[in-house]
Amino acid sequence: MSISERATAIAEKVEAFVRETVIPYERDPRRDHHGAPTDELVMEMRELARAAGVLTPHILPDGSHLTQRETAVVLIRSGLSPLGPLACNTMAPDEGNMYLLGHKATPEQKERFLKPLVEGRARSAFFMTEPAEEGGAGSDPSMMKSTCRLDGNHWVVNGRKTFITGAQGASVGIIMAKSDEGACMFLVDLPDPAIRIDHVPNTIDNSMPGGHATLTIDNMRIPADQMLGDAGAGFTYAQVRLSPARLSHCMRWLGSCIRAHEIATDYANRREAFGKPLIDHEGVGFMLAENMIDLKQAELMIDWCAGVLDTGSLGTVESSMAKVAVSEALMRIADRCVQVMGGLGVTDKTIVEQVFREVRAFRIYDGPTEVHKWSLAKKIRRDWKASLQP
Structure with missing residues (x-):
């Protein structure tokens, strides 16, 4: 199945904008003390994106x-720069x-x-x-310890x-x-x-404004009409x-690794x-050469999983498979790019070292590789048992 002309045109506009306008901002010094771009820098770039029709x-x-x-062909292009x-x-x-809000929020909530x-005016x-x-929820959300109780027309x-990525400086929260x-x-x-940010650690990645905060929610009163959907359906919405x-x-x-490969290729030829x-x-x-192979395999895996989601399926198994395959492939690509460039590859003279750090973190975010493999192994066992039934 081919990608529509509409999506191809959007993707080409995004790529041109990122290459011509965003990449020069990679040397901009406006960063917070964790190294992430400041909101001032983000909003300045967004005004340019708005003017270019790619916001x-x-x-x-x-x-x-x-x-x-x-979406894949567009987001890959947007990722050609970490910015x-x-x-x-x-x-x-x-x-x-x-x-999520587009699918589950009420008109008033939207x-x-x-x-x-x-509109790009807020972060979430x-x-x-x-x-x-503290024994709380991580890869296993069923371990959740945060509580809510109804008190009149509010939840506490x-x-x-x-x-919690981006909590510091965000305007919208989903709790x-x-x-x-x-x-x-x-x-x-x-x-x-009622929300106190206790700590924002330094982490191996720093592409996301607001960092990854640890925080305390203390007797926060939320009007009942601000519940998303129905009580008890949170895991389904997740x-x-x-x-x-x-x-x-x-x-x-993948977009970032395409760019890192371009940089490493240019270096290796010069x-x-x-x-x-x-x-x-x-x-x-x-x-x-191995990078070329991994880049293509990652692209095809993304396209395959996206096609499954487009059928209306939740794609839980397929997205686990894609997340493992792509994140591990991208780690190999980023590592090779650093290796090809030698000493230059571990400096901030190019984005290659940042891409390496960001992809290393990505192997953990949205479920570590091992959790996804464990989940897939359970499915294999379930399917095997089902196959034995008369």
């Missing part, structure tokens, strides 16, 4: 989304949060919480993960959350907590005095968000050692 390009003016296969998703408003966690995200955060040292939420009925989701305005968001991570970081260009040395040339 939030995966959501059409009528509010409808591109298909997942169409591209920020500039084009295709970044995590906002892209996944917009997808107007209040979704509209500013789509998804409050699910909890501190491991208490809990601790960690690795998960557990009630007697089961997991619930709430939409909230940020900042809120599944609606999870597979597409997992796959869009693959899309964006740099000479032992009497000939590096690429003519088999050890270097073979690494770049």
Whole structure:
């Protein structure tokens, strides 16, 4: 199945914008003390994206989304620079949060919480993960300890959350907590005095404004009409968000690895050692050849999984397979790019070292490789048992 002319045209506009306008910003010094781009820098780039007609390009003016296969060709292009998703408003966690709200929010909730995200005027955060040292939810959301209880026409939420990407500086929050009925989701305005940011650690990645905060939610009162959907349906809604968001991570970081491979290829063709260009040395040339293979396999895996999601399937199994295959392939690509470039590859003279760091973190985010393999192994066993039934 071919990609529509509409999506191809959008993707080409995004690529031109990222290459011509965003890439020069990679040397911009406006960073917070964790090394992430400041909101001032992000909003400046977004105004340029708005003027170029590539702001939030995966959501059409009528509010409808591109298909997942169409989204892939656009988000891959936005990822050609680590700053591209920020500039084009295709970044995590906002892209996944917009997808969830687009599918599950009421019209009133969309107007209040979704509209500013789509317009690129606000950032959001998804409050699910909890501190491991306190026995909270991580890869296993059923371990959630944050609680919510109904008190009149408000819900009262208490809990601790960690690795909440972008919480510092976000304007919209989606909070998960557990009630007697089961997991619930709430939409909230940020900042809120009942949410205290305790710590924002330095992490191996630093492409996302606001970092990955640990925070405390203390007796936060949320109006009942700010619950997303129904009480007890939180895990179901999380599944609606999870597979597409997992796959869009693959899309964006594939774009970054395409660019890293371009940089390493240019270096290997220009740099000479032992009497000939590096690429003519088999050890270097073979690494770049292996990159070509992994890049194509990652692209095809993304396209396959996107096609499954476009059928209306949750794609839980397929997105697990894609997340493992793509994240591991991208890690190999980024590592080879660093190796090809030698000393230059570990400096901040190019984005190659950042791509290596970001992809290393990606192997953990949205489920570590090992958790996905474990889940797939359980499915294999279930299917085997089912095959024995008469």
